[in-house]
Amino acid sequence: MHQVNVGEDMREHNRRIAAENREMLRSRGIASLNIMSAPGAGKTSLLVRTLPRLRDRCRVAVVEGDLQTSRDADRVAETGVEVHQITTGEVCHLDAAMFHSALHRIDLDELDLLLVENVGNLVCPAEFDLGVDRRVMLLSVTEGDDKPRKYPLMFMQSSLLLLNKIDLLPHVDFDVERASREAREINPDIEIMGLSCRTGEGLDAWLAWLDRFIESSGGA
Amino acid sequence: MHEMSLVGNMLESVDRAVRKEGGGRVEVVHCRIGALSGVSIDALGFAFDVLSRGTVAEGGRLECERVELRTICRKCGEEYAPDDVLLVCPSCGSRVEILAGREMEVDYILMEDGRGERTS
Numbered sequence: 001m002h003q004v005n006v007g008e009d010m011r012e013h014n015r016r017i018a019a020e021n022r023e024m025l026r027s028r029g030i031a032s033l034n035i036m037s038a039p040g041a042g043k044t045s046l047l048v049r050t051l052p053r054l055r056d057r058c059r060v061a062v063v064e065g066d067l068q069t070s071r072d073a074d075r076v077a078e079t080g081v082e083v084h085q086i087t088t089g090e091v092c093h094l095d096a097a098m099f100h101s102a103l104h105r106i107d108l109d110e111l112d113l114l115l116v117e118n119v120g121n122l123v124c125p126a127e128f129d130l131g132v133d134r135r136v137m138l139l140s141v142t143e144g145d146d147k148p149r150k151y152p153l154m155f156m157q158s159s160l161l162l163l164n165k166i167d168l169l170p171h172v173d174f175d176v177e178r179a180s181r182e183a184r185e186i187n188p189d190i191e192i193m194g195l196s197c198r199t200g201e202g203l204d205a206w207l208a209w210l211d212r213f214i215e216s217s218g219g220a
Numbered sequence: 221m222h223e224m225s226l227v228g229n230m231l232e233s234v235d236r237a238v239r240k241e242g243g244g245r246v247e248v249v250h251c252r253i254g255a256l257s258g259v260s261i262d263a264l265g266f267a268f269d270v271l272s273r274g275t276v277a278e279g280g281r282l283e284c285e286r287v288e289l290r291t292i293c294r295k296c297g298e299e300y301a302p303d304d305v306l307l308v309c310p311s312c313g314s315r316v317e318i319l320a321g322r323e324m325e326v327d328y329i330l331m332e333d334g335r336g337e338r339t340s
Contacts, residue, residue: 001247001248004238004328006329007326011324012229091225123222127222127324149304153256
């Protein structure tokens, strides 16, 4: 037997396409976010709540990643915002190549902000860079405050952690202080905000964050 | 189950390496998988068995070497091998840099000796 050195990263292919995507978006001054969470944490509800208020501020479009149905995309489309669906089938995350083909279907010259709703999953989406500016993570208080330690990669890569469903805090054993502390032990720079897509509490702060983000990305 | 797509990429790397060698049978594919990579080594093995059929790696064995998490604090220069994923420096509290633990690398392959070169 003889040894042949390879030394190649299994993510290299994804990285190359992600770099192309990043260039496509940056060269046009489009701000972009990858929104990730477990299934049922409220990604679609967040979009449905956010989009009507964003439409006056900037030109926005959504890319929806879903395993099977177009239910999420349909809910988003009801807001009147342009939405592009990616059906991943058996695949539990979006990758740069899927996102790349979606980018080719969007009129990028007419856009300030692109929001990507990833497939609901706390593991796989973290490993696949799409080529967007920032990642935002949603953790609903019904999921438990032990998640940062259990899914560190997700928390490590996110710029913002939104604690959703805070209207349910009196009914669940979710320790906001513990979850925040443990998230910061993994990512000292992560920003943390609480909100409720049901009651609307905290949405103003999230929209203010988006405004700052769009401005810093050279968008609208 | 993103191991499937990772193994797809792994097999492309293996195929390229074998072509460069002018063909031959692969006996071992040796990979380095970081503790913080989010990859399940069992799932990787399963995906390898399924996807290697009909490729140059068919019948070969997948070996995965786990790489532990290692970090360094740029402020105080201290190196750590934390059991848990702690990315703040235990002494000064600033963010640490990851030195190792995120690998998903096809390190080398072992090939059956064919015509020509015999290096071991």
